[in-house]
Amino acid sequence: MQFRSILSLAVLGAACAAASEMTLLSRDEAARRAAEAGTRLAPKGLAQTYNGPRSRVAVWIWSDKYTYRDGETVTLRWTVKQNGDLYPYTVFLYRQNNQSGKKTYFPGGGEEPTDIHGRTARDGFQPVQMESVTKGVLIGAGGRFPALAMPAEYGMHTFALELRDYTGTRPLKTAYMKVGVVRGSAELSGDITSDRTLTNDTAWNLRGLVAVKNGATLTIEPGTFIFGVPGTPPAVLLVTQSGKIRARGTRARPIVMTSGLPIGQRNRGDWGGLILLGRAPINVPANSGGNQNAAGTFYIEGLNTTPDGQYGGDDPNWDCGTLEYVRVEFAGSILSPNNEVNSVTWGGCGKATVAHHLQASYGLDDAFEWFGGSADAKYLVGNMGRDDYLDFQLGYTGRIQYMVAFQSPDYQGNRGVEGDNSEYNAASEPYSSPVVYNATFIGSGVAGFDESNSPGIYLRRGSRGSFNNIVVTNFYSACLEIADAATQAQADAGNLTMNGVLCYNNNLRNSAPNTLEGQVTHAYSLSYARGEKGNGAGKNFLVADPLLSAPFEYNDPDFSTLFGSPVFRAGWVQPPDDGFFDQSARFLGAIGDEDWTEEWTNFFVESDLAP
Numbered sequence: 001m002q003f004r005s006i007l008s009l010a011v012l013g014a015a016c017a018a019a020s021e022m023t024l025l026s027r028d029e030a031a032r033r034a035a036e037a038g039t040r041l042a043p044k045g046l047a048q049t050y051n052g053p054r055s056r057v058a059v060w061i062w063s064d065k066y067t068y069r070d071g072e073t074v075t076l077r078w079t080v081k082q083n084g085d086l087y088p089y090t091v092f093l094y095r096q097n098n099q100s101g102k103k104t105y106f107p108g109g110g111e112e113p114t115d116i117h118g119r120t121a122r123d124g125f126q127p128v129q130m131e132s133v134t135k136g137v138l139i140g141a142g143g144r145f146p147a148l149a150m151p152a153e154y155g156m157h158t159f160a161l162e163l164r165d166y167t168g169t170r171p172l173k174t175a176y177m178k179v180g181v182v183r184g185s186a187e188l189s190g191d192i193t194s195d196r197t198l199t200n201d202t203a204w205n206l207r208g209l210v211a212v213k214n215g216a217t218l219t220i221e222p223g224t225f226i227f228g229v230p231g232t233p234p235a236v237l238l239v240t241q242s243g244k245i246r247a248r249g250t251r252a253r254p255i256v257m258t259s260g261l262p263i264g265q266r267n268r269g270d271w272g273g274l275i276l277l278g279r280a281p282i283n284v285p286a287n288s289g290g291n292q293n294a295a296g297t298f299y300i301e302g303l304n305t306t307p308d309g310q311y312g313g314d315d316p317n318w319d320c321g322t323l324e325y326v327r328v329e330f331a332g333s334i335l336s337p338n339n340e341v342n343s344v345t346w347g348g349c350g351k352a353t354v355a356h357h358l359q360a361s362y363g364l365d366d367a368f369e370w371f372g373g374s375a376d377a378k379y380l381v382g383n384m385g386r387d388d389y390l391d392f393q394l395g396y397t398g399r400i401q402y403m404v405a406f407q408s409p410d411y412q413g414n415r416g417v418e419g420d421n422s423e424y425n426a427a428s429e430p431y432s433s434p435v436v437y438n439a440t441f442i443g444s445g446v447a448g449f450d451e452s453n454s455p456g457i458y459l460r461r462g463s464r465g466s467f468n469n470i471v472v473t474n475f476y477s478a479c480l481e482i483a484d485a486a487t488q489a490q491a492d493a494g495n496l497t498m499n500g501v502l503c504y505n506n507n508l509r510n511s512a513p514n515t516l517e518g519q520v521t522h523a524y525s526l527s528y529a530r531g532e533k534g535n536g537a538g539k540n541f542l543v544a545d546p547l548l549s550a551p552f553e554y555n556d557p558d559f560s561t562l563f564g565s566p567v568f569r570a571g572w573v574q575p576p577d578d579g580f581f582d583q584s585a586r587f588l589g590a591i592g593d594e595d596w597t598e599e600w601t602n603f604f605v606e607s608d609l610a611p
Contacts, residue, residue, distance in 0.1 A: 024117070024126055024127070024128055025088050025126075025127045025128055025129055025166075027124065027127060027166070029088075030088035030127035030166040031166065033086060033087065033088045033129070033166075034087060034088055034165070034166050054549065054562070055085060055087065055163060055172045055173040056083040056084060056085035056550075057080065057081065057082060057083060057085045057089075057130050057163065057173065058080070058081040058083060058550065058553045058555065058556040059078065059079070059080045059081070059130075059161060059163070059173065059175045059556060060078070060079055060175050060555045060556050060603075060604060061076055061077065061078045061138065061159060061161050061175045061176075061177050062076070062077055062078075062177055062263065062604060062609050063075065063076050063077075063159065063177050063179055063263075064077075064140075064263065065179075065262065065263055066178075066179055066180060066203075066225050066227075066256065066258065066263070067179065067180040067181075067182050067185075067203040067225050068150040068179060068180070068181055068182070069150075069181075069182060069183070069184065070150055070151060070152035070153075070154075070181055070183075071149050071150065071152075072149065072150055073140070073147040073148060073149050073150075074139060074140070074147065074148045074149075074150060074159075074179070075137065075139065075140030075141070075143075075147065076137075076138045076139035076140060076143075076148075076159055076177065077135055077136060077137055077138060077140075077609075077611075078133065078135075078136050078138050078161065078175070079133060079134050079135055079136070079555070079608065080130055080131070080132055080133045080136075081132055081553070081556075082130050082131055082132045085130060086129060087129075087166075088127040088128065088129055088166040089127065089128060089129075089130060089163040089164060089165070089166065089172065090115050090125040090126065090127050090128070090163075090164045090165070090166060090167070090168040091115055091116050091128060091161070091162070091163060091164075092105065092113065092114070092115050092116065092160075092161070092162040092164065092168075093105070093106045093116050093138065093145075093159070093160070093161050093162070094106065094159075094160055094162070095148075095157055095158070095159050095160075096157060096158045096160065096252075097153050097155070097157055098155065098156045098157060098158055098223060098252045098253045099153070099154075099155040099156070099223075099253075100153075106139070106145050107145060113168075115168065116144070121168065125164075125167070125168030127166040127168075130163075135608075135611065138161075139159075150179075150181050151181070152181070153181055154181050154182065154183060154200070154201035155180065155181065155200045155201060155223050155253070156178055156179070156180050156200060156222070156223030156252070156253045157178075157179050157180070157181060158176055158177065158178055158179075158252065158599075159176070159177040159179065160174055160175065160176050160177075161174065161175040162174045174598075174599075175556070176599050178223075178253075178254065178256065178602070180200060180203065180223065180224075180225050181201075182200075182201055182202050182203045182225075183201050183202060184202060184203070185202065185203040185204070185205055186202050186203075186204055186205070187204075187205050187207055188204045188205060188206045188207065188210055188226070189206075189207040189208050189210060190208075190210065191210070191211045191212075191213055191214075192210065192211065192212045192213070192216050192218055192243070193213060193214040193216050194214075194216050195216055195217050195218075195219070196216065196217075196218055196219070197218075197219040197220075197221065198218070198219070198220045198221060198224050198226065199221050199224065200221040200222065200223040200224040200225075200253070202224075203225050203227065204224065204225065204226045204227065205227050205229050205260060206226055206227065206228045206229060206235040206237060206257075206260075206271065207229045207231065207235055208231070208233050208234075208235060208236075209233055209234075209235075209236045209238060209272075210235075210236065210237050210238065211238045211239075211240055211243070211308045212237075212238065212239045212240060212243030212244070212245060213240040213242045213243045213308060214242055214243070215242055215243070216242075216243050216244070217243070217244040217245070217246060217321075218239070218243065218244070218245045218246070218247075219245075219246045219247075220245070220246070220247040220248075220249075220255050221255075222248060222249045222250050222253035222254070222255065222325070223249070223250075223253030223254070223255070224249075224255050224256070225256050225258070226255070226256070226257045226258070227258060227259065227260035228257065228258065228259060228260055228270060228271020228272065228330075228331065228333075229260040229271065230259070230260060230261065230270050230271060230333075233335070234271055234272040234333030234334070234335065234341070235260075235271040235272050235333075236271075236272030236273060236274075236275060236333075236335070236341055237257070237272075237273075237274050237275070238275045238277070238303070238308060238309075239274075239275065239276045239277065239320060239321055240277055240308045241277050241278055241279055241310065241311060241313075241348075243321075244319065244320070244321045245276065245320070245321035245322065245323070246321060246322045247321070247322060247323050247324065247326050248322055248324045248325075249324055249325030249326055249357075249600070250324075250325050250600075251325060251357070251598075251599050251600045252599065252600075253325075254325040254326065254327055254357075254600040254601075255325065255326045255327070256326075256327045256329070256602075257274060257326065257327065257328045257329065257331070258327070258328075258329040258330060259271060259329060259330035261330075263606075263609055264606065264609045264610035264611065265606075265610070266329070266330045266362070266606055267330060267362070267606070268330060268332055268362045268363060268364040268384075268385070268386055268411075269330070269331070269332045269333045269334065269340070269363075269364030270330040270331075270333065271330065271331055271333055272331060272332070272333045272335065272341040273328060273331035273332060273333075273341040273342055273343050273344065273345065273363070274323075274326075274328055274331070274343070274344050274345070275300060275303075275341065275342075275345045275347070276320040276321055276323075276344075276345065276346050276347070276349055276353070277300060277309070277310070277311035277320065277347045277348060277349070278311060278313070278315075278318040278319070278320040278346075278347070278348045278349040278350055278353065278373060278375075279311070279312065279313030279314070279315045279318045279348055279350070280312070280313065280315055280316050280317075280318040280348045280349055280350035280351075280372065280373035280374055280375070281296065281312065281313065281314060281315075281316060281348070281372060281373070281374075281395060281430055282296060282297070282298060282311065282312040282347075282348050282371060282372025282373065282394045282395050283296075283372060283394055283395030283421070283422050283425075283428035283429055283430055283431070283432075284296065284297070284298040284312065284372075284394055284395075284422070284424060284428070285424055285425055285428060288424040289424065291304050293310075296312050296313065296314070297310055297311070297312035297313065298310070298311060298312050298347075298371070298372075298394070299311075300345065300347045300371065301335070301339045301340075301341075302334075302335030302336050302339035302340075302341060303335065311347035311348035311371065311372075311373075312347070312348040312372060313348060315350055316350050316351060316374050317350045317351045317352050317374075318348065318349060318350030318351075318352065318353070318373070319350065319352035319353055320346065320349035320350070320353040320375065321353060321354075322353075322354040322355075323344075323354065323355045323356075323358055324354065324355075324356055324357055325356075325357040325358075325600050326357075326358050326359075327358075327359045327361070327600070327601070327602060328343045328344055328358070328359070328360050328361070328363070329359075329361050329362055329602070330361075330362045330363075331343045331360070331362075331363050331364070332363040332364025332365040332385075332386070333364065334364070340364050340365035340387075341364075341365065342360075342363065342365045342366040342367070342368070342369045342391070343360035343361075343363035343365070343366070343367050343368070343382075343385065344358060344360050344367070344368050344369075345369050345370075345371070346369070346370045346371070346373060346375050347370075347371040347372065347373065348371065348372050348373045349370075349373040349374075349375035350373055350374050350375060351374050351375065351376065351398075353373075353375040353376075355375060355376070355377040355378070356377065356378040356379050357378075357379045357596070357600060358377070358379070358380050358381070359380075359381040359382075359383070359600075359601050359602070360380075360381070360382045360383075360385065361381075361382070361383045361384055361385070361602065361603070362383075362384045362385065362411070362606070363382075363385040363386065363387075364385075364386050364387075365385070365386065365387045366385065366387045366388045366389070366391040366418075367380075367382030367383075367385045367388070367389045367390070367391075367405065368380060368382060368389065368390060368391065369388075369391040369392065369393075370391070370392045370393075370396040370398060370434075371392075371393060371394045371396070372393075372394040372395040372396055372430075372432075373395075373396060373397075373398065374396075374397045374398050375398045376398045376399045376400065376580055377398065377399075377400050377403075378400070378401050378402055378580075379401075379402045379403075379596050380400070380402065380403040380404075380405075381403075381404055381405070381597055381601055382403070382404075382405035382406075383405065383406050383407070383603060384406075384407060384408060384411035384413070384554075384605075385407070385413045386411075386412075386413050386414075386449045386450075387413055387414050387415075387449065387450075388413065388414050388415045388416070388417070388418040389403075389405035389413065389415070389416050389417070389441065390403060390405065390416065390417045390418075390419075390436070390439070390441075391417075391418045391419075392418075392419050392420070392432055392434055392463075393419070393420035393421070393422065393423065393432060393461075394420075394421075394422055394428075394432070395421070395422070395428065395429070395430040395431065395432055396432045396433075396434055397430060397431075397432070397433050397434065398434055398435075399434065399435045399436075399578075399580050399581065400434060400435070400436045400437075400439070401436070401437045401438050401575065401580070401581050401582060401585070402437075402438050402439070402582075402585070402590050402596065403436075403438075403439040403440070403590055404439070404440045404442075404559050404589075404590040404591065404597065405439075405440070405441050405442065406440075406441075406442035406443075406551060406554075406557065407442065407443055407444035408444055408552075408554050408605070409444050409445055409446045410605075410607070411444070411605075412444035412446050412447070412448065412449050413444065413448065413449055413454075414448040414449055414450070414451040414454040415448070415451065415454045415455060415456065415457070415458045416439075416441025416442075416443070416456045416457060416472060416475070417436075417439075417441065417456070417457040417458060417459070417467075418458050418460075419432060419434070419457075419458070419459045419460070419463040419465060420432060420460055420461040420462075420463055421461050421462035421463045421464070421486070421487075422461060422462065423461055426461045426462030426484075426486035426487075427462060427486070428462075431462065431463075431464045431490075431495070432462075432463045432464060432465065433463075433464035433465050433466075433495065434465045434466075435465070435466045435468075435576075436465065436466065436467045436468065436470070437468045437469050437575045437581055437585060438468075438469045438470075438575070438585045438587070438588075438589065438590055439469075439470050439471070439589070439590055440470075440471040440473075440546075440548075440559055440589040440590040440591065441456050441457070441470070441471070441472050441473070441475075442473055442474050442548075442551050443456060443473070443474040443475030443476060443477075443506070443508075444474070444475075444476065445474050445475075445476060445508055446476055446508075447476050447509065448476065448477070453477055453481070454475065454476060454477045455475060455477045455478045455479065455480055455481040455506075455522075456472035456473075456475045456477075456478070456479050456480065456503075456506060457470070457472060457479065457480045457481070457501075458481050458483060459481070459482050459483060459487050459496065460482075460483035460484050460486075460487050461484065461486060461487065462486035462487055462489075462490060463487050463490065463496065464490045464495040464496050465496055465497075466496075466497050466498075466499075467497070467498045467499075467501065468498070468499045468500050468573050468575070469499075469500045469572050469573060469575075469585065469587065469588045469589065470498075470500065470501045470502070470588065470589070471502045471504075471546050471548075471567065471588050471589035471590075472501065472502070472503050472504075472506060473502075473503070473504045473505050473506065473546060473548075473551075474505050474506065474508070474551075475506040475507070475508070476507075476508050476509045477506070477507065477509065478506055478507045478519060478520055478521045478522060478525070479501075479503035479506040479507070479519045479520050480498075480501070480503070480519075480520050480522070480525050480528075480529065481522045481525050482496070482522070482524055482525045482528060483522075488524050488533070491528055491533065491534040491535070492533065492534055492535055493535060494534070494535030494536050496534070497534075497536050497539075498528075498529075498539070498541070499539040499540055499573045500539070500540045500571040500572050500573045500588055501529075501540070501541050501542075501571075502542050502543070502544060502546055502566070502567065502570075502571065502588050502589070503516070503519035503520065503541070503542075503543050504519070504543060504544060504545055504546060505545075506519050507519060507521060514543050514544075514545075515543060516529055516530065516541060516543055518543075519543055520541075529541040539573075540570075540571035540572075540573065541571075542566070542570055542571050544566045544570070545566075546561060546565055546566065546567050546588070546589060547561050547562040547563075547564060547565035547566070547567075548560070548561055548562075548565075549561060549562055554603065554605050555603055555604055555605050555608055556603065557603055558595075559589075559590060559591045559595070559597070560591050560593075560595055561589075561591070566588075567587045567588040567589050568586070568587045568592075570588075571588060572585075572586055572587050572588050574586060
């Protein structure tokens with residue numbers, strides 16, 4: 001980071017002789033610039049609404065690895081993109097022990113809030129103007145602060161770079177890096193047949209297929225790191241019908257399942273992924289797809305030769321386990337030809353299954369996929385996967401609220417939503433009929449990875465469902481396609497409905513205009529969106545710029561909306577009062593006034609992390 005000085009050279013030399021790359025602003029100058037920034041960056045009234053202009057700076061910090069033994073030294077780097085933001089900030093860097101909550105500020109190592117110039121509130125915090133930096137060293141050799149030896153405080157820690165207003169009192173933006181302090185590492189391999197707990201003071205190396213079975217429950221402590229070791233067979237954590245998982249992370253201490261390769265060298269498909277199987281209903285006929293399965297049961301993709309891969313049954317309330325604040329990174333390795341593992345898979349999981357605050361990033365296949373069952377999910381993030389982001393089939397009847405998914409031109413995927421009833425029989429029951437509220441799907445702007453036709457929402461094979469308060473933008477193909485006669489018949493019967501769908505800047509392959517006809521080109525789908533086809537169809541389809549704040553700042557995205565966005569005032573429908581949905585979500589898309597992705601997620605673009 002660099003800063004522009006308004007002080008004299010004499011004052012500058014006294015203030016920061018040890019850090020010639022940093023220059024400072026006087027408090028009077030900072031106050032003047034803050035006022036100017038508020039006027040320039042915010043429409044009338046916005047400064048009062050948000051107590052200052054929204055930050056346009058993009059910033060991310062990362063360490064050289066995820067876990068450290070006590071006494072090992074950390075290198076922490078940062079990248080800053082100013083993006084024309086001249087607002088004066090005060091900058092704080094601290095490490096927080098997430099077990100105790102204790103914060104240690106740099107420099108000095110004390111608990112009193114201290115800005116990176118070593119000034120406290122008593123001294124008067126030092127405001128600065130941000131400048132762009134690429135892969136600079138914050139902590140470590142040649143950096144602003146010397147290398148840090150991690151203390152013997154086991155569990156998850158957070159490095160946080162905090163940008164506050166020029167007075168130093170109000171945080172405006174924070175960049176986070178989660179690391180673990182561990183006693184050592186241990187291998188996780190073979191079957192788990194009795195209750196076991198993975199503690200956060202150990203780095204766990206997942207090797208091969210690990211099946212939780214025979215009545216065992218696998219408990220994972222908050223703040224635990226699990227590393228999928230690349231190899232054949234790929235590392236997969238499989239929770240069978242006879243097992244359970246209790247993975248309860250928190251916002252401060254998410255559970256991280258990631259690649260075993262070094263940061264900067266990881267890629268999609270480095271390891272398998274996470275699979276949960278249960279006994280909730282699915283709609284597969286007997287002996288489907290060349291398998292010897294009973295009706296209503298099936299084998300999960302890639303595991304059709306082992307009883308451990310079986311799912312489906314007659315218990316709609318089946319409990320596959322609990323996933324809370326879990327990140328799954330760089331998963332999707334190939335189990336067998338044309339059978340990649342999704343980042344997170346549920347097969348035949350029922351209503352008692354818990355899933356919220358999950359992130360699936362850089363998967364080789366789908367981010368999240370449900371094969372039948374009725375499991376609900378909330379607060380989902382999918383990014384940079386190679387295939388689809390919300391995928392369901394084989395009689396899935398669950399509820400989903402709050403999901404954001406995005407791709408980039410360098411890490412393109414396929415569809416935002418791919419929904420099927422059944423590839424084996426489009427009329428199989430129970431029908432796939434999920435209820436979805438409040439999702440944002442952002443395409444890569446280029447052709448799908450391996451699907452030439454990759455609309456934002458793609459429904460086929462007799463799917464039913466209810467899709468509400470959805471934003472679809474930047475897809476190379478169209479916004480929506482209701483693909484075949486079997487699915488169109490469900491729409492005509494009122495079993496497939498959409499209400500509050502905003503389409504913008506899709507169909508980029510045809511440089512299409514932002515009109516309904518430009519955004520939805522498939523003949524039946526356009527008639528549906530207009531309200532000419534379908535029973536109860538065409539409610540609140542609109543074409544408008546959602547005014548997302550910074551959706552294409554891929555390392556540091558902001559999916560909230562700018563002042564004047566239509567998502568709060570046009571087309572939204574209130575979710576039902578059924579005990580699951582948040583009825584306060586009176587907006588289109590995934591993010592309203594509160595950014596629920598804050599802190600526990602990780603959006604780093606791997607190629608931007610290599611030294």
